[in-house]
Amino acid sequence: MTYEQMLEAVRYEGAYSGTERAAETVERVLAALGRRLTGAERADLAARLPLQAALAFTAQVPSYEKLTGWGFVKDIAARSGTSPATARWDTGAVLSVVARLAGPDLLARILRSLPAGYALLFGQIDLNAGRTGA
Template sequence: MAGPQRKRGSPTVQWQQLIEQVRYSGRYATGEEAEDVLRAVLTVLGSHVSGDERCELARLLPVEAATILTAQIPLTEPLTAPGFVDAVARHLPPCTGPEARWATSTVLCLIAQLAGEDLSLRMLSELPRGYALLFGRAELTAAA
């Protein structure tokens, strides 16, 4: 029998692997610290991603991450990028602004890698300007 094949839309990583990726990328000392960061960012992200993008992202995440993401009620108007970072900071007390920005960017960059180019661009198109940097992308503007 051939090796396992990944079904379309099935998780690409397991929960513990995702925590370890956050720990490594964010240079966190422990898995527990990385898990707290991951949970905080997913909680805030869950209130910002909706529709097909939310469903597609949830299918790509481990069950534990998808549950956190989809348990949130989407906001009618998303926060600005700085407001998003502030919301993450409130979930990680005591957390400074720079620490919250680092945590947010660490997780959102990993989410973008898991989501792929198409889904990442669709999620960014639904968010206010300023989020691209949090996802590890340049903020591009159309020429006049």
């Protein structure tokens, strides 16, 4: 997938009026994901993203602060000055496309490496929701 195709897919998923809004959203969400993902999953995902998207993703220094999926959305909202609802919408539009680019095996590894609550952001069923340890 080219970067332009990615933007068009995000524009469609997010129901944005143009690719300019999609591009801003892609950069914002991938930068946030770049602060959360480390290790082989980070490198493997970067290799599957279009170059411009990979640059936005890898330009961020990973943070070792663990944020749940909801914390991730709130962080995006705070950094972008948008509402949590808008940040959640934007996140879903971008990460659903990222999920397709990653493929099922890499996506499963990514979700295992992140704290709870990210599966739904990637458009996946969260099989661990509501479970307690034991």
